Amino acid sequence: MKPYQPPSASSLPMSELTMVLLTVGLGSAVIGVVAYIISIYLWLIILFPLAVGFLGGALVKWQIKGAKLGNAAIAALIGLFAGMLIYSTFFASGYVHFRLEAEKQLAADAEYFGVSPSDLLDDLLIYETGSGGFLGFLKIVEREGIEISQVTDPSDRGLAVTGVWVYVYYLIEAGLIAGVSTGFALDAGRQPYCPQCRDWIEKKINVGHVSTQQGPEFRSALRLGNISTIKEYIQEELFPHPPYLDVVLMRCETSPSCDGVLTIRQIRKGRRGSTAIKILDRYTVTPREADFLANLPGNQFDWEPGMASKPDFSASFGDQSKEIEEG
Numbered sequence: 001m002k003p004y005q006p007p008s009a010s011s012l013p014m015s016e017l018t019m020v021l022l023t024v025g026l027g028s029a030v031i032g033v034v035a036y037i038i039s040i041y042l043w044l045i046i047l048f049p050l051a052v053g054f055l056g057g058a059l060v061k062w063q064i065k066g067a068k069l070g071n072a073a074i075a076a077l078i079g080l081f082a083g084m085l086i087y088s089t090f091f092a093s094g095y096v097h098f099r100l101e102a103e104k105q106l107a108a109d110a111e112y113f114g115v116s117p118s119d120l121l122d123d124l125l126i127y128e129t130g131s132g133g134f135l136g137f138l139k140i141v142e143r144e145g146i147e148i149s150q151v152t153d154p155s156d157r158g159l160a161v162t163g164v165w166v167y168v169y170y171l172i173e174a175g176l177i178a179g180v181s182t183g184f185a186l187d188a189g190r191q192p193y194c195p196q197c198r199d200w201i202e203k204k205i206n207v208g209h210v211s212t213q214q215g216p217e218f219r220s221a222l223r224l225g226n227i228s229t230i231k232e233y234i235q236e237e238l239f240p241h242p243p244y245l246d247v248v249l250m251r252c253e254t255s256p257s258c259d260g261v262l263t264i265r266q267i268r269k270g271r272r273g274s275t276a277i278k279i280l281d282r283y284t285v286t287p288r289e290a291d292f293l294a295n296l297p298g299n300q301f302d303w304e305p306g307m308a309s310k311p312d313f314s315a316s317f318g319d320q321s322k323e324i325e326e327g
């Protein structure tokens with residue numbers, strides 16, 4: 001069968017892409033500044049960078065879904081861009097704050113010497129560290145170190161990191177923020193997309209599930225295009241227990257003449273009883289093949305792995321807000 005091909009980067013509407021970049025850019029800058037203002041009062045390691053990344057990710061996901069950018073690679077790049085911009089703004093706010101505070105303290109001296117506070121600050125930075133401006137600021141931070149408060153009590157003086165560890169710490173923070181926002185973006189951009197309708201394919205049909213033992217054979221049969229043999233592998237059991245493979249067909253809601261997308265996912269028990277879902281294969285199927293798959297007497301209920309035996313049949317599945325691993 002034909003592997004599913006996401007729309008190429010060049011086929012994405014440029015005007016939409018520009019709007020997304022502008023909105024994400026502006027939003028990320030706001031998140032970065034607000035995060036810095038909060039960090040003056042309280043900053044928890046790991047937890048706060050993750051929360052900031054989550055905010056950035058939600059912004060990117062909303063934009064990608066709205067602009068219908070159905071290309072996972074482009075989506076991931078936008079997520080990375082957001083994460084890096086958030087951290088840059090966060091960091092730059094720290095520098096601006098430092099300058100404002102220092103210049104306020106130097107105002108009287110500057111007047112006495114007949115220079116501007118800004119020039120005096122740079123002179124002092126050069127005297128202290130050998131460099132003025134941003135580089136001088138970095139060297140000061142490196143020397144003075146940063147205090148990491150580990151508990152909710154901001155008066156608690158936590159662990160202090162100095163020297164090269166300051167950069168390691170910054171790198172970890174930046175990595176957490178960019179990692180989370182990129183993950184969100186990737187999740188949004190990976191949704192199957194119909195080039196004919198220029199829209200996401202939303203309608204989900206559970207074709208059924210296949211045992212892990214039969215998995216390799218089943219997958220190679222699909223690869224070879226034997227779609228009719230799918231019947232031999234589909235199990236009758238209604239609510240299977242992980243691990244197993246599930247087979248999901250996605251079709252356009254509006255037009256039955258569009259190609260469908262067939263996704264093979266691996267379902268297994270994750271950590272602490274969660275359900276881990278990994279996309280194994282994705283194929284484009286013709287409307288005729290999609291009709292065939294949709295009418296198989298397998299598990300046709302609208303339910304998702306992880307719902308156990310209490311599926312809520314009224315639930316909708318537009319949003320994939322659960323643990324999804326890299327395919």
Ligand SMILES: [Zn+2]
Pocket residue numbers: 194195196197198252255258259
């Ligand atoms: Zn379509």
